Amino acid sequence: MTANLLRLPSGAIVDGWHVSRELGNGGFAVVYLVEKNGKPYALKVARHREASGDDKQTHARMVRETTTLLMLNHPNIIRPQGHGYAETGNMYVALEYVDGWTLAEWKERKHPTIHEILRVFVTLASALSYMHERGVLHRDLKLVNVLIRKSDGEPVIIDFGCATYSLAEDLTEEGLPPGTERFRAPEQFSFLREHKNEHRARYAFKVADEIFALGVMLYDLLTDPRPTENNRRKILNDPLLPHPSAFRVNPRIPEPLSDLVETMISRDPSKRPVDTEALSRELKEHLESSGAEYMLPAHAPSEQWPSGALAAGVAPAAALSDPPLRKRVSRALAAGAAVAVALASTVAFWRVSGDLPAPLPDHSPPPMTSPPDMSLPSPAPMVIPPATDAVQKEGSTVKMDTPEVSAQGRPQRVQKRLSAGECAAMSLVVALAAGCPGSQIRPESFTCPAGAVGAMEDDLHWKDDDGFLLVLDDRHDGEETIWFTPGSDVVGVVPKVKGLPRRQLEVAPPGTRFYGKAYYLSDKMGRADGPALVIRYDRVKLPGQDERPVCFVVETPSYGFKDGRVQAANESAGDVVDRWP
Structure with a gap:
């Protein structure tokens, strides 16, 4: 394991800090949930990234961050608990864990x-x-x-x-x-x-x-x-x-x-x-x-997450008075009572206090903090009796046990399969919890952001046939194969590598940052070339310049789809377009 590709697996020990799982992955460090003497802490470990062109500065940044934290001791500022070096030579700082x-x-x-x-x-x-x-x-x-x-x-x-x-x-x-x-x-x-x-x-x-x-x-x-x-x-x-x-x-x-x-x-x-x-x-x-x-709350709860009422199949009056919310309510109720059953069954995946779903496996990327919206808003804390029905995955269908009364009046167990329409009516996280097979976000065709064509032609001097090499997610190395979450924001960067075409060096040089969103195209969507990761970047910022609207698309083969995430290479070329494909 090199310093550049540092990843600490679950169970690893760093100076007595026992690694449980990865919490977050930033540009210059990886943060882990660790345990020591029976207490949880956060361990921030410096990483070295060729794509950043800053492999020497990452250590300096961690030294500066640690020094800064040691200068402070305040109840409302994160407190350091220790610092040192991992076996790979990467510096770390241990921090209090804030739940x-x-x-x-x-x-x-x-x-x-x-x-x-x-x-x-x-x-x-x-x-x-x-x-x-x-x-x-x-x-x-x-x-x-x-x-x-x-x-x-x-x-x-x-x-x-x-x-x-x-x-x-x-x-x-x-x-x-x-x-x-x-x-x-x-x-x-x-x-x-x-x-x-x-x-x-x-x-x-x-x-x-x-x-x-x-x-x-x-x-x-x-x-x-x-x-x-x-x-x-x-x-x-x-x-x-x-x-x-x-x-x-x-x-x-x-x-x-x-x-x-x-x-x-x-x-x-x-x-x-x-x-x-x-x-x-x-x-x-x-x-x-x-x-x-x-x-008063700054916004009525119905403006934020009315999914508690939707899960019960009841549309609150406040929601129905708001046209955008009314459309979402109509779509939700159109899925029928089976959706309410499915949503109630997934409450077992949520802690009563309103936390996020249980964390993903240790080897996966950090859990989502704000799940993408498929058609319903993401679930808010709901006080519903815990569901006892098991949710199982089997092939491309979902079997859910729901009680049915027999001729003798005794409850029987029957299996309910969720249709594609019912799955589509759920938010992404709920659909994943219920085991819906099609819980990926597919990009729809629509026009480029306002001013994008003019900005690309007049300001950036991009042409329709231009293609640029990117590190798709700047939080990871370009040489890695990583997991992307469909519907999530992605920031790409042009890496500092040898061999970039002269054209790209002129109009999209190293350090250029692209801002967009990830999508997934499966082979079941009529795609002949197999499943793919698609990233639509709608903004760009060249070094030392202002941010501009653009239309830039990357489509690269997918190597797997699991737990609502798509696996793909983190370095690929994309194309300038005048309309989203």
């Missing part, structure tokens, strides 16, 4: 009131103030990097892989520091435009950037009923494009709170709170003066 939901999951599962959301952000601002006083900047604040602990509802800031501190070595090779596009302050993009010809220019990340990111997080929780989904959200960081206030998007939001959010995400950094200590005070004063309108 909780991401902020987005918490919003959808617990339906918090506006007051509860505001309380969380008061705590986050206070934790950031503590961090900033010590010269530490997180630089990648977003909804998935804050967990709400289930035991006490307290938020915990996690993932310091992009963090830095005063006098730390600069590891950035591009104009902007690492981070996530949506949460970047608009002045970062202005900096890129102003210094586009200065290759050594580096943006100086500031506390004002951190405040902007926190404001985007709060805006998204207040305006988006389903923040775990990959929705098309309002652009908040375009220096020229105005956005609607939180109150205009969601009238439930009190105007004073909406005004506060606007100051946090102001395009003018001087109009934002001067620092996170001032922001913490302002949020706290706002919380203490909040009235009855803050005691």
Whole structure:
């Protein structure tokens, strides 16, 4: 096992940390659930990736992350529990294990009131103030990097892989520091435009950037009923494009709170709170003066996950008053009572507390945090008596035992086979739990994103016959064969390898990032060449340039389909198109 392809199997031991399973796989590290002295921890192990062109920097990044964490000791910031080296020489840091939901999951599962959301952000601002006083900047604040602990509802800031501190070595090779596009302050993009010809220019990340990111997080929780989904959200960081206030998007939001959010995400950094200590005070004063309108959920539960009612075959009035929801309800009820039976039977796969389904086997990719939507919304926590009927797989059909009364009045056991239509009416995770054979997401034909053709022709100078080599999922090595989850978001990258065609080097050079979604085409869908993984990338970002809409498709042979995931090579060529095939 080389350092570049490091994977720790279940049962492996690293300095006394017993590996249970993989929790997550990021660009420069792999995180495992481990156990020591009977307690769970998270073990983050640095990895070296040829595709990233950063095999030397991964170690430096882990050293910097560990150093950063050792500078902090706060109840709302993830705490280190030890560090060292694996046998392969890769550095690791052991962290406390937080049993909780991401902020987005918490919003959808617990339906918090506006007051509860505001309380969380008061705590986050206070934790950031503590961090900033010590010269530490997180630089990648977003909804998935804050967990709400289930035991006490307290938020915990996690993932310091992009963090830095005063006098730390600069590891950035591009104009902007690492981070996530949506949460970047608009002045970062202005900096890129102003210094586009200065290759050594580096943006100086500031506390004002951190405040902007926190404001985007709060805006998204207040305006988006389903923040775990990959929705098309309002652009908040375009220096020229105005956005609607939180109150205009969601009238439930009190105007004073909406005004506060606007100051946090102001395009003018001087109009934002001067620092996170001032922001913490302002949020706290706002919380203490909040009235009855803050005691309502930011969105009605029916706007978020009405699947509890759907599982019982009952459409809530609130859902039926909403046209988009009404369409989903109609599709769900059209599947008949058998769907309700199937959904109820799958409740055994869900913990009563509302957790995600049981984790996938240890050798598989990390479990999904927000299952893709087939036609119904993904199941929310449901309080239904545990089902006793067994769910079995047999060939391409599903047999479900359901009670039937005999002529003598005694219950009998009969086998119910779910039809393809009934399976299609379920969400992906529920369909997988029920053993539906066709629980894959197939791409439908539709037009390219608005402006894609013009951007490809005029800005990128791409042609219809252009083809580019990609690492399809930048979290894994290009030489690997990996598992993709149909319906999930995928970020591809042009690798730094020798032999790329001159044409690609000119118009899609190494480091170019493609953003899209994975799909699966099985041989049962009329595909003559056998099953395939299809990835449609609809956005691209060349190094040092702005993100643009595109139409770019990769279709590569599938080597297997199991547990709702498709196996394929992680490096393949794709094509520029003017319409999705």
